[in-house]
Amino acid sequence: MRRSMKKKPLPPSTQAAAVITGAGSGIGRSFAYEVARRGGSVLCVDIDAERAEQVASNLRALGNHAIAQQCDVGDQAQMESLAENAESLLGRPVTLLINNAGVGLGGPIGEVSLEDWHWCMNVNLWGAIHGCHFFAPALRDLGYGGIINVASAAAFGSAPEMTAYNVTKAGVLALSETLSSELAGTGVQVTALCPTVVPTNIVENGRLPERRRDFASSAMTRFALTNADQVARQTLNALDRGDLYMLPQIDGRIAWRLKRLTPRLYARAIGEAYRILAD
Numbered sequence: 001m002r003r004s005m006k007k008k009p010l011p012p013s014t015q016a017a018a019v020i021t022g023a024g025s026g027i028g029r030s031f032a033y034e035v036a037r038r039g040g041s042v043l044c045v046d047i048d049a050e051r052a053e054q055v056a057s058n059l060r061a062l063g064n065h066a067i068a069q070q071c072d073v074g075d076q077a078q079m080e081s082l083a084e085n086a087e088s089l090l091g092r093p094v095t096l097l098i099n100n101a102g103v104g105l106g107g108p109i110g111e112v113s114l115e116d117w118h119w120c121m122n123v124n125l126w127g128a129i130h131g132c133h134f135f136a137p138a139l140r141d142l143g144y145g146g147i148i149n150v151a152s153a154a155a156f157g158s159a160p161e162m163t164a165y166n167v168t169k170a171g172v173l174a175l176s177e178t179l180s181s182e183l184a185g186t187g188v189q190v191t192a193l194c195p196t197v198v199p200t201n202i203v204e205n206g207r208l209p210e211r212r213r214d215f216a217s218s219a220m221t222r223f224a225l226t227n228a229d230q231v232a233r234q235t236l237n238a239l240d241r242g243d244l245y246m247l248p249q250i251d252g253r254i255a256w257r258l259k260r261l262t263p264r265l266y267a268r269a270i271g272e273a274y275r276i277l278a279d
């Protein structure tokens with residue numbers, strides 16, 4: 001009897017043709033290096049052209065195929081054009097999309113301006129929506145690959161004075177969960193990354209009241225249980241395993257369970273903890 005000689009597809013993080021948004025800094029940069037280390041080609045997308053080029057040229061110097069592309073993920077036309085050009089820039093169809101670009105916004109409700117709300121919604125939520133809208137159909141038609149959406153533990157953590165940011169990340173999580181069921185069985189895996197604190201430039205690049213800046217900056221080192229390189233590696237492994245949720249740190253996993261187990265106690269505890277730590 002002859003056995004079928006059909007080759008098993010590679011895990012989606014291996015030899016990928018990847019589009020990574022916000023690749024110029026922090027977690028996005030770590031994703032770019034890790035995808036390249038796994039033999040992939042990388043389109044390094046960032047609103048900051050210089051940052052994107054620096055990462056791409058470093059990767060090229062290491063012998064990888066990497067190209068920089070300036071693009072504002074919140075801009076529909078720019079994202080449409082990115083999707084149209086990605087295949088020719090990478091030299092083959094996109095197999096991995098990492099919707100990572102994001103910005104931080106903090107401050108009490110009513111004090112955060114609506115202009116800042118729109119800015120945060122536009123980058124964090126619309127950026128991921130644009131990515132999925134313009135890239136997911138081609139991945140589905142290809143029948144192979146992955147989408148990583150960088151949400152946050154903020155999607156469920158309900159930390160005070162982060163309303164806008166929390167709302168955008170809850171949206172990214174819902175987007176990922178829905179896409180995961182919609183694309184089930186198509187060969188396209190979806191993973192939502194939900195980290196707590198990871199030391200990056202998010203505070204520097206973000207908008208928050210002056211009186212909270214020192215607390216936020218010190219929290220980036222004081223409460224960080226992991227770094228961006230580890231997060232990128234673990235998340236690509238999670239994608240390969242077929243995991244929808246990636247919660248890389250123990251504090252995030254505890255918050256996730258506690259909130260489901262006892263939501264009222266959780267809300268009180270997180271509010272109290274914030275007041276003690278931030279004031």
Ligand SMILES: NC(=O)c1ccc[n+]([C@@H]2O[C@H](COP(=O)([O-])OP(=O)(O)OC[C@H]3O[C@@H](n4cnc5c(N)ncnc54)[C@H](O)[C@@H]3O)[C@@H](O)[C@H]2O)c1
Nearest residue numbers: 022024025026027047072073101102152197198200201202
């Ligand atoms: N650092 C953390 O503690 C943490 C925790 C949870 C989730 N996240 C998420 O991780 C992702 C990456 O953030 P980071 O911490 O690496 O921050 P970062 O500021 O170091 O990097 C973000 C990158 O995104 C780019 N960017 C910003 N706006 C953009 C736009 N409109 N279009 C394209 N690129 C844009 C920036 O130029 C920057 O290079 C974000 O979605 C963030 O919300 C971060």
